[in-house]
Amino acid sequence: MVFSSILFMFIYLPVVLALYYLSPLKWRCVVLFVVNLIFYGWGEPVYVSLMIFSTVVDYVLGMLVNKYRANDKKARIFVLCSVVINLSLLFFFKYIDFFITNLAHIPAFSSLKPLGVSLPIGISFYTFQTMSYTIDVYRNDSPVQRNIIKFGDYVSLFPQLIAGPIVRYKDVAEQLNEREHSVEKFASGVQRFVVGLAKKVLLANNIGMLWDVYKAMPAEELTTLGAWLGIIAFSFQIYFDFSGYSDMAIGLGRMIGFEFLENFNYPYISKSITEFWRRWHISLGTWFREYVYIPLGGNRKGTLRTFLNIFIVWAITGFWHGASWNYMLWGIYYAILLMIEKAFLLNWLKKAPAFIAHIYTLFLVVVGWALFAIEDLGSCLTYVSAMFGGGAGFTNPTVSYYFMSYLPSLIIMAFASTPLGVKLMNRLPVKSRQIAIPVLIAFVLIISTAYLVDATYNPFLYFRF
């Protein structure tokens, strides 16, 4: 189930909120677990068993880690079990066919056939969450959870189940037992949800149609300007799609008392690639820093080792985004950029005029999206080469048509990629703000509903991950 659907907004959510707030405090964790499973099982009921499996396994392993805390060797084995089981699940469901099809190129394995396993939604997110639990318990960063239902709530929590943010166990450990519910918190959740809804339904889906046009355009019609227009459209689409989804998750979390960490912080205003990755998909970056980069030694073991660690972490980060070579390439692209920045460029950028740093960053990020957006390596390279003059000329009338058609949308999105809107809002006198907010909420709800009812077009990009 996705948030931006009639089903979620007008059936699931009202029913869940009613059940949640009408049931006594004690029972809320049970209600939550049941509705989480319904949310998850809606598309693929079979995979509910996977969710329950993950819950039970990591619950037991967490208890064992805690029990054998005194015996570090044993405790480590249980942590390792958790990591291996989670990664195996992820490997089997997400990557097995990728490896099979690639192995099949080798004569000895040419008889291998892809298994055609369908990807359980959100598996990339929740396996990372459950791993963080056993590791956090082992590191004494958080207490063990003795109530399996409450642990199940953590694993399957519907707001962030399928597209993050990736919530580390230690960040919500206390909230699982006790949360604050208040009108103010609920209202801020509503605001956040509505912001996310607008980003997803009104901005991302809209500009996504422009990207669809260019993604499908045959090479002989793809001009330089057209290729840039297309990939800029994708850059906006993926940002508003994903950050909109995170906003909705955070908003929904607040409606049921949870407080999640932020996942995006206006990434497109960054002045370096290093800064971009501190502002983009923050929860993933944090996860990799905490559970991979630092355990590898981080930057404490000399320059060479630091660079190697960066390379490893970013190759995996890329691969995490999808079982295809282009994601790996995209990760390595960033590894190289980050190394260059670490070596010298970051210092230069600090001294350079701000607009140069902005252009530098946006240029590289947008080129990066071209590597990300097209899975087939051949088509991907054709597209990138068109961006740099290797296409069918500089421009054509079709580009003018689409540019003019989407110009107002592009301007709105450029504005919405910056904090200016929030700043303006905060400048308003309190009284006007108290009028403006409900008006905006009503406006977004009504227009979004119109788009959802006309839902011939509502794909959701982050299902693959």
Place this chain on the structure above:
Amino acid sequence: MKRQKISSLIQVILFLAFIGGFFIINLLTPDRTFSEAENRMLEQAPKFSLDSLFSGKFTTSFETYITDQFAGRDGWIGLKSFVELALQKKENNGVYLGENGTLLTRFEKPDQKRLETNIGAVSKFAGGIGVPVYFSLIPSSTEIWADKLPKNAPSVDQHELIKDLYLRSGANNVDTYSALYEHRDEYIYFRTDHHWTPLGAYYGYRAFAEAMGFKPSSLDSFTPNTVSENFYGTTYSSSGIRSVEPDKIVIFVEDYEGLSITNYTTGSAEEGVLYDYSRLETKDKYSMFFGGNTPLLQIKTGHEGPKLLIIRDSYADAFIPFLFEHFSEIHAIDLRYNKSSVRDYIAEHGIDEVLISYGLSNFVSDANVFLLGRQ
């Protein structure tokens, strides 16, 4: 502080009233079976079974169901297209909003494989059937009225496509394109429907007369008769754009004593009509011609002349009436609903001439034209 709390409360109530309100309204409003505005059957409540749940069928059709049955659906769709146009978009759901409220469906690049199959079937048919075969492809309004399109709007060049297909048809090609293009300033297509108007069909008839070598009746010899001024057609439905004026339907050929029509709409022979006026009360007003889509029409005109078979789509409905005075019998087969052998039919009914007549977009996408190529 208190003020802040009231303000928060207002937001919460607003949100809950919206989602909860529509939840309840949707429960209370009865389901509709058909959408007039969209001209299609709406999804109905799916039956629950464990099988359909685990195959994913249940959940998918449930989501379509609640979206189709959402209270005030038509209004929401109109609102969406209004917002799109306000954002300076020139199109919605693949339909351009052209000058004078003209809705023009974007002509997408045809599927090359399908196109090869279809034109191959025509050429095979024309080469081996033993009677003269005429071939007419009717461009869509998007091509003939290209000057009404939004500036630079992309659409495939249908003239090139027709020229290419004509080179390979192996039949006597009818220059319908030029006939329509010459009269592009007239009301030859509906503004809200993908068909040509009877006036457009009249120019198509002139092109066909020229190809076959008979003398067409002049336009003056007909008395135009406006039968509807309130026609919203298929492009109106698919575009979702609601801010356009309806079309008029003006017919030219009058019904007459001695015209005998047999229609096989239901699969067996029934007495048919030239104009089914009851259709003017429905959404699909274009189906007034012969009562709409049918597998087979057999018309005895009462006039002298050869027997004509038309292999056709719905464009022919507005076109056939003009042919009455030139043929003794007219037979019309729609391959979408009639899979029987055309070859046998020709032999059985002593057909003298064949016309293959399609709207271009139907011809390049239809999955049944290959039937012509069968031995």
